[in-house]
Amino acid sequence: DGGITQSPKYLFRKEGQNVTLSCEQNLNHDAMYWYRQDPGQGLRLIYYSQIVNDFQKGDIAEGYSVSREKKESFPLTVTSAQKNPTAFYLCASRPTGITGELFFGEGSRLTVL
């Protein structure tokens, strides 16, 4: 079935370590997005990519990095520079050329110990 797969679902990290969250989609969508969600909060945009080899910063990009080398993949690295990395991370995709809805993965919960 077509969809968006995020892995791992749960991740624990020690302070000072970088961690990479995976996001893969087989929907043939051009645009992909990363959001962060904190308890009781809405989603805040970290990075987004409209096309392969191009991406833009969102509202809270500091301490994060991304790459978009393949259409299907948009990994997010949470670096040690991110002050409060414990959160629920959501990846989404959207077909380019259509000003429509986002399709979300099931999320990755990162906990910094």
Added chain:
Amino acid sequence: SQQGEEDPQALSIQEGENATMNCSYKTSINNLQWYRQNSGRGLVHLILIRSNEREKHSGRLRVTLDTSKKSSSLLITASRAADTASYFCATAFIGGSNYKLTFGKGTLLTVNP
């Protein structure tokens, strides 16, 4: 920020009753969308209303949009226990070739059997 703000933050009703959630935003938009999130899961798109539309229906959902007041409402009729979830509005903005969705903090709906 053009982040939407949902009201109320939490809503508890009995099965069979109607649930109304409101969303306000600050800047011009291309469209407004409503999403649902079950606890610990990804978001699921419910309905999209474009800036030139005033009302839209989908099953038990009714969405209105008042661009002069920069507000929208989501009505769920004849609610069911399975409707228990968080509901988010998202405002879509197009800047150049970039298409971004900005989410509110959500309304937690509890439907009691």
